[in-house]
Amino acid sequence: MLIVMKHSARPDEVDAVVRVIEEMGYEGRPIPGKQRVAIGLIGNDGKVDAGRLIALAGVLEVIEVTQPYKQVSREWREEPTIIELANGTVIGGREVVLMAGPCSVESEEQILGVARSLKDAGATVLRGGAFKPRTSPYAFQGLGVAGLRLLARAREETGMAIVTEALDPQGLEQVAEYADIVQIGARNMQNYSLLRAAGRAGVPVLLKRGMSATVRELLLAAEYVVNEGEARVILCERGLRSFDDHARNMLDLTAVVSVHELSHLPMIVDPSHGTGIRTKVPAMTRAAVAAGADGVMVEVHPDPDRSVSDAAQAMHPDDFAELVGEVRGIAREIGRDLVPPLG
Numbered sequence: 001m002l003i004v005m006k007h008s009a010r011p012d013e014v015d016a017v018v019r020v021i022e023e024m025g026y027e028g029r030p031i032p033g034k035q036r037v038a039i040g041l042i043g044n045d046g047k048v049d050a051g052r053l054i055a056l057a058g059v060l061e062v063i064e065v066t067q068p069y070k071q072v073s074r075e076w077r078e079e080p081t082i083i084e085l086a087n088g089t090v091i092g093g094r095e096v097v098l099m100a101g102p103c104s105v106e107s108e109e110q111i112l113g114v115a116r117s118l119k120d121a122g123a124t125v126l127r128g129g130a131f132k133p134r135t136s137p138y139a140f141q142g143l144g145v146a147g148l149r150l151l152a153r154a155r156e157e158t159g160m161a162i163v164t165e166a167l168d169p170q171g172l173e174q175v176a177e178y179a180d181i182v183q184i185g186a187r188n189m190q191n192y193s194l195l196r197a198a199g200r201a202g203v204p205v206l207l208k209r210g211m212s213a214t215v216r217e218l219l220l221a222a223e224y225v226v227n228e229g230e231a232r233v234i235l236c237e238r239g240l241r242s243f244d245d246h247a248r249n250m251l252d253l254t255a256v257v258s259v260h261e262l263s264h265l266p267m268i269v270d271p272s273h274g275t276g277i278r279t280k281v282p283a284m285t286r287a288a289v290a291a292g293a294d295g296v297m298v299e300v301h302p303d304p305d306r307s308v309s310d311a312a313q314a315m316h317p318d319d320f321a322e323l324v325g326e327v328r329g330i331a332r333e334i335g336r337d338l339v340p341p342l343g
């Protein structure tokens, strides 16, 4: 529930509303707006009787939030959430962000080399896993902290921001020390202790949709992060497990449209895990931008066939550069543009 205050409401009237909400056993969070203050009521798991609130001094109206998620909903906040990274990349506004990089950080030569090519191609965010969630315990698990240090070196050299995955609450603090964006992977979308820890880390979060999670479950997972105090959450569609094996996953681009209707959070698309096959990645990247995604995250490797993880979906940097030209045209066609390249 949202209690919208009158334009003329005084701070003591706002305080009084918060106190009454607390007396009712809930929490009241003032949300300053351009025109007026609203107070979000949280902590309820069902309908709240608004009778006591509507009569208080300074209250204009009481709005029911009909969705089970509250703070991430459009009802809670009409304007889109816009996230600015330290290198000037803005996510969630008019511009479409390009995130790219290898599945895993493998070596200094690999990550620095690919970062330089990606920067030249126009990407402003470098991805790369240092801690990898692998299906098999015998598969490469990532370079760990050494990988984080290599990512930091690539950032120093290129100015690209870093997005990298944290696998568990214990490791999250360390990842957050290095990352500009902490990624929570599909397998961990409903790892609630990890979501809570991510919400307290002080770093923007990239939350990937679970491979059989509904959009509602994705938004409820984001609500965990936001409810801990981190408003800078980026959602990511990365394909769903389906009955059909013609591609690794079934990329649900309708989710971009639905999320934009239901939530103010930015939504990007990962066409690499979404298809799992290199030759299908360009078309789905173009489609994602055409569908209104706020960005794309693409796996690119300097020697794709030799990628230690996800080789089948890795693109060559030259092919990525060509794709950037195509998506720039698509973005402009729909009144957007790409995030400007780094200088």
Ligand code: PEP
Pocket (backbone or CB within 6 Å): 103, 129, 133, 184, 185, 186, 187, 208, 238, 273
């Ligand atoms: C990844 O981004 O490398 C990754 C493991 O993705 P997902 O969690 O979507 O499978």
Ligand code: MN
Pocket (backbone or CB within 6 Å): 103, 104, 273, 299, 309, 310
């Ligand atoms: Mn991968």
